[in-house]
Amino acid sequence: MAVRSPAPSSRSGWWKAGWWKGWPGRVIRIGLVGAVVGIVAMIVAVSVAYSGLPSYSELKSSPNGQMIRVHAADGTVLVSMGPSFGQWLEYNQLPQTMKTAMVAVEDRRFRQHPGVDPLGIVRSFYVRATKGRFTQGGSTITQQLARNVFLTNDKTWTRKMREIVLALALERKFSKDQILELYLNRVYFGGGAYGVDAASRKFFGHPADRLSLGEAAVIAGLVKAPSNYSPTADAKAAVGRAGVVLGLMREQGLVSDAQIAAAAPGKIVFAPEAQQNSVRYFTDWALPQLDTLIDPTGEPIDVWTTLDLTMQRAADASIVANTPEGSQGALVSLDRDGAVRAMVGGKDYVGSIYNRATQAVRQPGSAFKLFVYLAALEAGHTAADMVVDQEVDINGWKPRNSSRKFSGEISLRTAFAYSINTVAAQLGAEVGTSTIADMARRFGITTPINTHPSMVLGTSDVRLIDMTRAFASVGGNGMAVSPYGITKVTTAGGEVLYEHRAEGNHVLVAPQVAAQMIDLLQTAVNTGSGKAAQIGRPVAGKTGTTTSNKDGWFLGFSSGLTTGVWMGRDDNKPVAGLQGGRNPARAFAQYMTVAVAKRPVEAFQTAVTLPEWQLEPDEEAYFGNADEGLPPGTGLEGTDRDPMDQSGEERVESPDTNPAPRLDQKFIDEAVGKSGRVPPPAAPPVPPRESPPR
Known part of the structure; x- marks a missing residue:
C-alpha cells in the first residue's frame, strides 16, 4: 500500500509560492529591518539626549535671549532692551484657565502622547494635502519647549529630528506638570515678554495669577504668531485670536457658552504701551558701541551711561x-x-x-x-x-x-x-x-x-x-x-x-x-x-x-x-x-x-x-x-x-x-551813549606773537 506524503501546510505552501522571496517580500523585510534599526537608533539618541539634559532647576534659571538694562548716571534704569521675564510661577500657582487654554489651542492630546503626537503629525499632513499648505503644526507642547530652550526656528528636517529626540527625552525625564510649567514660564509671547507672568504684566498690567478667562485666551493665542497677534502690535488681531481659542475650548468641552459670553474678549482692557521718550535717542546712539567695547555675550548685561536725567x-x-x-x-x-x-x-x-x-x-x-x-x-x-x-x-x-x-x-x-x-x-x-x-x-x-x-x-x-x-x-x-x-x-x-x-x-x-x-x-x-x-x-x-x-x-x-x-x-x-x-x-x-x-x-x-x-x-x-x-x-x-x-539777480543799488x-x-x-557806560575791564596782556608751525 502506497504511503501518501502529508499534505503541505498552508504556510509551507505560502512560502513555496515564492511571494515572500519576491520583490514585495524584500521590500517588507527591508522595511522591517529599517524600522528596527530606526527604533534602536531612536532609543540610543533619546538615551544620549536624556543623559545630557540639564536638571529641572537649571532649566528654570536659564532665560532665553539677552536682556540689556541701560542705566542713567545716577543708576536709574532708563530702558530694558531685549527679553523681559516675570515671576516664575510653580505649576500650582498657574491659573487653571491659563493651563486649560494653552493645552486646548496648542496640544489637545498633551496628556496622552509620549512627547510626539503621531495623530497630530498625520492631521498636519492631511491639512497640507487638502488645503495645499500647512495651516496647523504637528508640534506638541513638549516639542515647542525643546525648540524654545535648546534649538532654533530653522525649518529643516535635521532640526525637526533633533526636536523629536529632545521631546521624547524631556517626557522621559520630567512629568507632564513639570513640562507644562516650564513651557508656560519660558515660551515667548511677543513684545519682548517671556513667560505668562511677563506677558500678563506687559499686556494687562497685573501678575499672571489674576488672569481672567478672556485674558488667558489672549495670551494662549499669542504663541502661534507673537509678532502678528501681540496686543502692542494689533489689539484687534489679538482679540480675534482669543475668540478662536475660546471656540476651541468650547469644542473640546472645556468651557460653556455662558463662560465664553462672560469672558467677552472684545471688552478686555489692555495696559497702555509705555511711551518712548527722548532718552531713546541717546540709547540708540550709545548701545551700538557695545559691539566695539565688549566681546559678544548672550548673558544679561547692565550698561551704565553718562546721561543725567535732570539735564x-x-x-x-x-x-x-x-x-x-x-x-x-x-x-x-x-x-x-x-x-x-x-x-x-x-x-x-x-x-x-x-x-x-x-x-x-x-x-x-x-x-x-x-x-x-x-x-x-x-x-x-x-x-x-x-x-x-x-x-x-x-x-x-x-x-x-x-x-x-x-x-x-x-x-x-x-x-x-x-x-x-x-x-x-x-x-x-x-x-x-x-x-x-x-x-x-x-x-x-x-x-x-x-x-x-x-x-x-x-x-x-x-x-x-x-x-x-x-x-x-x-x-x-x-x-x-x-x-x-x-x-x-x-x-x-x-x-x-x-x-x-x-x-x-x-x-x-x-x-x-x-x-x-x-x-x-x-x-x-x-x-x-x-x-x-x-x-x-x-x-x-x-x-x-x-x-x-x-x-x-x-x-x-x-x-x-x-x-x-x-x-x-x-x-x-x-x-x-x-x-x-x-x-x-x-x-x-x-x-x-x-x-x-x-x-x-x-x-x-x-x-x-x-x-x-x-x-x-x-x-x-x-x-x-x-x-x-x-x-x-x-x-x-x-x-x-x-x-x-526773487529772480536771483543781484540788485542794483543807488550810490551811497x-x-x-x-x-x-x-x-x-x-x-x-557815553554817559552811564560801564568801562570795560582791562584786556589781558597779549602773548608774544609766534611763528606759524611748519
Whole structure:
C-alpha cells in the first residue's frame, strides 16, 4: 500500500509560492529591518539626549535671549532692551484657565502622547494635502519647549529630528506638570515678554495669577504668531485670536457658552504701551558701541551711561518749547571730559526715531567761523590786529557784509564781534581754506569739507555732535574732547566687562590760541544776537543761521558744560523767523539754566573787552544777511535781509551818499551813549606773537 506524503501546510505552501522571496517580500523585510534599526537608533539618541539634559532647576534659571538694562548716571534704569521675564510661577500657582487654554489651542492630546503626537503629525499632513499648505503644526507642547530652550526656528528636517529626540527625552525625564510649567514660564509671547507672568504684566498690567478667562485666551493665542497677534502690535488681531481659542475650548468641552459670553474678549482692557521718550535717542546712539567695547555675550548685561536725567528732562522741555511749529530741533550737551549728559534728536521720538543730533548733516552758517578764526589765531594773528573791511574779489567770488557796506580799518576783535564776512573771506584767503578745513577736522568735524572760498561762511554740511565737540575742545583750553556715553558694562552678577578710561591729553591748539578764541566767543552772548543765551553767569558761544533761515544754531559753553542746539526742517525748507540768536539761543538758555544750576560759577581766563552790543548777523551764508536789534543811529539797522531779488539777480543799488561810519571807539561811544557806560575791564596782556608751525 502506497504511503501518501502529508499534505503541505498552508504556510509551507505560502512560502513555496515564492511571494515572500519576491520583490514585495524584500521590500517588507527591508522595511522591517529599517524600522528596527530606526527604533534602536531612536532609543540610543533619546538615551544620549536624556543623559545630557540639564536638571529641572537649571532649566528654570536659564532665560532665553539677552536682556540689556541701560542705566542713567545716577543708576536709574532708563530702558530694558531685549527679553523681559516675570515671576516664575510653580505649576500650582498657574491659573487653571491659563493651563486649560494653552493645552486646548496648542496640544489637545498633551496628556496622552509620549512627547510626539503621531495623530497630530498625520492631521498636519492631511491639512497640507487638502488645503495645499500647512495651516496647523504637528508640534506638541513638549516639542515647542525643546525648540524654545535648546534649538532654533530653522525649518529643516535635521532640526525637526533633533526636536523629536529632545521631546521624547524631556517626557522621559520630567512629568507632564513639570513640562507644562516650564513651557508656560519660558515660551515667548511677543513684545519682548517671556513667560505668562511677563506677558500678563506687559499686556494687562497685573501678575499672571489674576488672569481672567478672556485674558488667558489672549495670551494662549499669542504663541502661534507673537509678532502678528501681540496686543502692542494689533489689539484687534489679538482679540480675534482669543475668540478662536475660546471656540476651541468650547469644542473640546472645556468651557460653556455662558463662560465664553462672560469672558467677552472684545471688552478686555489692555495696559497702555509705555511711551518712548527722548532718552531713546541717546540709547540708540550709545548701545551700538557695545559691539566695539565688549566681546559678544548672550548673558544679561547692565550698561551704565553718562546721561543725567535732570539735564535730559530739561533738554527735552527746551526743544519742545522753543522749536518753531513744523520744524525739528536737536540738542547735545557734553561735560568737560566728553561725557554726554543730555541728547535730544527731535521733538518726538515716537513720531520720528531719526536722530538729528548725531545723524543729520546741515550747514552751520557763521558758527563755522570758529575754525576760520582759530586758524588765523594759530597763524600768528591776535584779536588786536588791524584789518580792512573792504570789497573783496576772490576768483570772482565777492562776499558781502549783511549791511552791504564797508567799514574800513577795524580790529579782528571787532570783525568777529560784528561777524564781518569780508574779513572772514580775507582770513580764509590768507591762511588758506585747506588750513581751515584741516582745523575743522582737527577739532572733530567728520563730514566732508569743501575748500571753496565761500567755505569760511559755513557752506559745508556738519553734524551737531561734531560741532558741539569742537566748541567743547575750545572751552577746554584747546584740549581734545571726545564724546562718550557708556561708562561701564557689567554682567547681572556684577562682573565688569568694560570700564571707560579717560584718554591721554591731546592738545589741539596752544592754550593762548584757545584763550583768545574764548575771548572772541563771549561777544556773541554778551553783546550781540546771542544775548538770548545769557543765563546770569559767564557764557561763550556763537550763533549761526543759513540762507533763507533754513537752519538755526547756537553752540556755547559755561561752567564746564558745552551745549549745541540746532533747529530746522527735515526737508530743508525755510523757516520763517528762524535765527540762531532766537529759538536756538533761547533753548540753550532754558536748558543751561537748569543744567548748571548746581555747578559753581566759573569765570573765563579772558575778560570781555568788546562793546555792550554787537553787530552779529544771525543769517550768514554765501552773501550774509542783516541782523536785528542793532543800535539806532549806526546806519546799519533796517537793511534788506536778502541782497538778491526773487529772480536771483543781484540788485542794483543807488550810490551811497551816507557811507557807513568807521567802527572805532568813537563810533562805539556815540552809538551806545557815553554817559552811564560801564568801562570795560582791562584786556589781558597779549602773548608774544609766534611763528606759524611748519
